[in-house]
Amino acid sequence: MKIVYGERDSILSSMAELREQATAVEKTAAEAVEAIVADVKARGDEAVREYTKRxxxxxxxxxxxxxxxxxxxxxxxxxxxxxxxEAAKRNIVSYHEKQKRQGFMDGDGTGIIRGQLIRPLETVGVYVPGGTAAYPSSVLMNVLPAKIAGVGRIVMVTPPGKDGVNPYILAAAQIAGVDEIYSIGGAQAVAALAYGTASLPRVDKIVGPGNMYVALAKRAVFGAVNIDMIAGPSEIVVIADETGNPAYIAADLLSQAEHDVNASAIFITTSKELAEQVRAEVEQQLQALPRAEIAGASIEKNGLIVVVNSLEEAFDVSNEIAPEHLELHIPDPVMALGQIKHAGSIFLGPYAPEPLGDYFAGPNHVLPTSGTARFFSPLSVDDFVKKSSFLSYTREALEQVKNQITILAEKEGLSAHARAITIRFDK
Amino acid sequence: MKIVYGERDSILSSMAELREQATAVEKTAAEAVEAIVADVKARGDEAVREYTKRxxxxxxxxxxxxxxxxxxxxxxxxxxxxxxxEAAKRNIVSYHEKQKRQGFMDGDGTGIIRGQLIRPLETVGVYVPGGTAAYPSSVLMNVLPAKIAGVGRIVMVTPPGKDGVNPYILAAAQIAGVDEIYSIGGAQAVAALAYGTASLPRVDKIVGPGNMYVALAKRAVFGAVNIDMIAGPSEIVVIADETGNPAYIAADLLSQAEHDVNASAIFITTSKELAEQVRAEVEQQLQALPRAEIAGASIEKNGLIVVVNSLEEAFDVSNEIAPEHLELHIPDPVMALGQIKHAGSIFLGPYAPEPLGDYFAGPNHVLPTSGTARFFSPLSVDDFVKKSSFLSYTREALEQVKNQITILAEKEGLSAHARAITIRFDK
Incomplete structure (x- = not known):
């Protein structure tokens, strides 16, 4: 694991390069996915059946x-x-229940009513990968916020294995309260969810992780349905001062690194000594891991230790990275929240390792990756509702403002807009 | 204007067909846009300057x-x-201020802290069309929610005209509180906002209406930045019983129709007599409109009057359409909100015509079009914030749940995740 000393710009440009590589999509894959989506839209179940076989x-x-x-x-x-x-479910539910919101209605006594309704989506599709990336925890994280929002119909799709669907995934679906399960996967499953087939009625929004083909298919159907965010490679930034425990920090970096060779684990510290200790711990702990090959490749390719002069510098570099996961191994980490601008999920102190959040504590593990924490948010109850505004005026209230509205409409050259106001006051 | 009688399926299939046509994107346009975006990303200002000239x-x-x-x-x-x-601004501000939200922090006395921060985006780009579609009202509707959210830097881009930028647009930008204005437009402006150039630092999110090239460019940069929704053709549904005023209803249908030949104006009523009266009024009022050609073509192509047997049927058809704008010309329209499932903005009673909302009353006029009110929402303060979750456990709190976390991690085959928990309790 490479150690660099406070070269802020070179750190950031190497992060940018990494992300650029990892998000580069092969044009041929995008074209193949678009053809599958169009075919499923046109031929429905028959096409889904053919692609599932193929x-x-x-x-x-x-x-x-x-x-x-x-x-x-x-x-x-x-x-x-x-x-x-079940224990994880209780925590996820109690956390996400705090995200529920009310609409409003406002009347000021002048004959005007204005309001906003917030209502659950009718129907949502959750994509769950199969094979080695079959994660029961993802079922809970994607389904429970939709349940809390009040979504009426939650559909899960997951690719069929030779022996049927992974039983742990099915158990998680049962515990989370999925309404319908279909054993289909890939771009064909995303297209079926978006446009509907004879055997699978369409949904309003598709969420959940997947490989490149699933991600491309979600992008292709965006607009016909809503989707969750576009996920790229995942990352952790750990910040520590000299009080950090090298064994804990190394273990947390490796827990991110074992996901995937494109994952990145970055350690930023004010202590040169701790930097060396963490490097040694990573090497040593790596040897005992069953997924040492993946984790080792990830650390080799994207792992980085950065030594900075102050915690302020550390926060600054982290804000530029806008990491998916951020761990703070410093005294009084809650105070540091005031200096963290961009991060998907923030883990405070030495006893909140990332896996606590991945599995159990309650905050969502579906998080903005690859620097998108600047503008995307963790999956939440908000992602499963939609809003409508409403408005009522009395004749008197409208009359008072009719001239101002017609001035604005006429200036935009929209006379029929102006006319819709004035016709109500014609003699 | 065609009148049909309660043929629910044929109404819906003709709506679906209309939308399909209007959203069909020429592949060549998409490829041209992708090339422009890539070029601006690579060559920055120089490329923007060339496309602006071209x-x-x-x-x-x-x-x-x-x-x-x-x-x-x-x-x-x-x-x-x-x-x-200024009057419109006061109403827009007072409405959107009610959308502001607080984060939360929850501690239950067992050594666990969990929370959610809600913070403004740092920087937002607003696209404002030029030429005949230059709408000062859109500047207010896109910028003010961002201001209320607390966005630090709001950048406006708008295509240059031969005589500079439309002064009404500049005045609206000043009143709304735009921080920087650039006279560039098209796909090149969207790319500059997304990736930044030497003279225009990048933004985190791009909002605002535009032509097909702008919409395609927004889709192409989605992920590198966030964007608002994908807009398609716009529509109004008006529902009335026999108490409806035909002159008002016709004027409101025409105010939608004058936007664009792809706009649709649909009138659903329980009264055959009112249906005939509205048809006659539309014909008559159309003749006096400056934009009669556009409005007439829209009514001809996409206008429809539907006679149904009951208001319940009317609500049912409207829910299937999921209109951008919905007007209810019935007694006690507030009660009907309980039966409206999907609509962007709902106008209650005879004195809340759509233009009142377009310009003045306060709710946003950036609304989900083409049936996407099923899953998209009006533009709001929520669109200009991002969330971060945070978490802290004491050693004791983590110890109590360590076995459950490791069971879940091991079952997913992620031993380094399990190890990050257990290492904290090694002797």
Whole structure:
């Protein structure tokens, strides 16, 4: 793991380069995805069935996973796993319930009513990857905020395996309260959710992680439905002063690095000594990891230790990176919140390691990646509602402002707009 | 204007067809836009200057519009126009201030802190069309929610005309509180906002209306920055029972129709007699309109009167359409809010015509179009903030749950995640 000393610009340009590489999309993949989406839109189930055979090697009679299959899966899963999922669910629910909002209605006694309704989406689709990236925790993180928002119909899609759907995923879907499950995946599943097929009625919004093809398909259907954010490579920034514990910090960096070779783990510290200790710990801990190959490649490619002169400099570099995850191993980390401008999720102190948030504590683990914390937010209840404004004026209230409205309309050359006001006061 | 009788499915399929046509994007346009975006990203100001010369026919020394030019513009504009804009601003501000939200922090006495910060975006770009579609009201509607959110830097871009920038647009920018103005437009302006150039630092989010090239450019840069929604053709649905006033209703339908030939104006009523009267009024009022050609073509192509058997049927059809604007000309329209599922903005009663909302009353006129009110919302203060979650546990609090976290992490095959928890409790 490379250590650099306060070269702010070179650190930031190497981050930018990394992100550029990782988000570069092959044009051919985008074209292939667009063709699949158009085909599913046109031919529905038949097309979904063909692509499922071609890409997943599975011939499906029906896409729908029945209640019996779900019940069997739940029965096959270890009791302590189910208990742990239930405990995580309680925390996720209690956190996200605080995000619920009310609309408003305002009347000032002058004959005017103005308001805003906030209502749940009717129906949402959640994409859940299969294979080695099958994460039951993601099912909870994507489904529970939708439940709390009041979404009426939550549909899960997940690619079929040779032996059916992963039972841990099905158990998580049951615990989270998914309404319908379909064993389809890839761009064809995203297209089916967006446009609907005979066997899968369309949804209003598609959320959930996926590979490049899923991400491209979500981008292709954006507008026909809503989608969650565009995810890029994931990252952690850990900031520590000389009080930081090198073993904890190294373990947290590695927990990010084991996700994927494109993940980045960045450690920023005011202590040269701690920098050296963390480097040594990373090397040592890496050897004992089952996913040492991935984590090692990620650390090699994107790992970086930055030694700065002050915590202010550390916050400054972190704000430029706008990390998905930020850990603060410093005394009084809550005070530092005033200096953190951009970060998806912030972990305060030595006993809030990232995996606590990934699995359990309650805040969402679907977070803005690759610097998009500047403008995107963690997945929340807000992502599963839509708003409508409303307005009422009395005749008298409208008459008082009619001239001002017509001045504005006429200046924009929209006479029919002006006429819609004045006609109400014609003799 | 065609009148149809309660053929729900045929009404909906003709709406769907209309939308499909209008949102179909020429592939060549998308490719041209992507090339412009890539070129501006690579070559910055030089590329912007070349495209401005090519597409706008203007050679610019500097893109930035100076304070003097703005002051001159404001001085040249009629006082009653400025007063009307100021009055609209007061209403827009008082409405949007009710959308401001607080974050939260929750501590339950067990050593756990969880919270959510809600903070303004640092910098936002607002696209304002030039030429005949130059709308000062759009400047207020896009800029004021950003100001209320607390955005630090608001940048406006608008295409240069032969005689500089429209003075009404500049006056609106001044009243709204825009920080920087650049006279550039098209895909090149969107790319400059997204990636930054030497003379225009990048922004975090781009909002505002534009033609097809602007919309395609926004889609192309989505992810590098955030954008507002993807806008399609605009529409109004008016619902009335036999108490509806045909002259008012016809005027309101025409105010939508004059925007653009792709706009649609749909009238749904329980009264066959009112249907006939509205049709006659539309024909008659159309003749007196300066924009009769556009409004007439829109009514001809996309105008529709639907006669239904009950208000419930009317609400049902409207919910399927999910209109951008919905007017309710019925007794006790507030009660009907309980039956409206999807609509961008709802206008209650005979004295809340759409132009009242477009210009003046306070709710935003940037609304979800083409049925996207199912899942998109009116532009609001929420669009100019981002959230961060935060989390702190004591050692004791973490120890209590460490086994449950490691069970979940191990089941997902992420041992380094488990290790980041257990290392904190190693002897």
């Amino acid at each position: 890409f997943d090697g599975v011939e499906l009679e029906s896409f729908r996973v029945g209640a019996e299959a779900v019940a069997q899966a739940v029965a096959s899963v270890e009791a302590d796993f189910l208990e742990a999922l | 597409f706008d026919g203007v050679e610019l020394e500097s893109f930035r519009v100076g304070a003097e030019a703005v002051a001159q513009a404001v001085a040249s504009v009629e006082a009653d126009f400025l007063e009307a804009l």
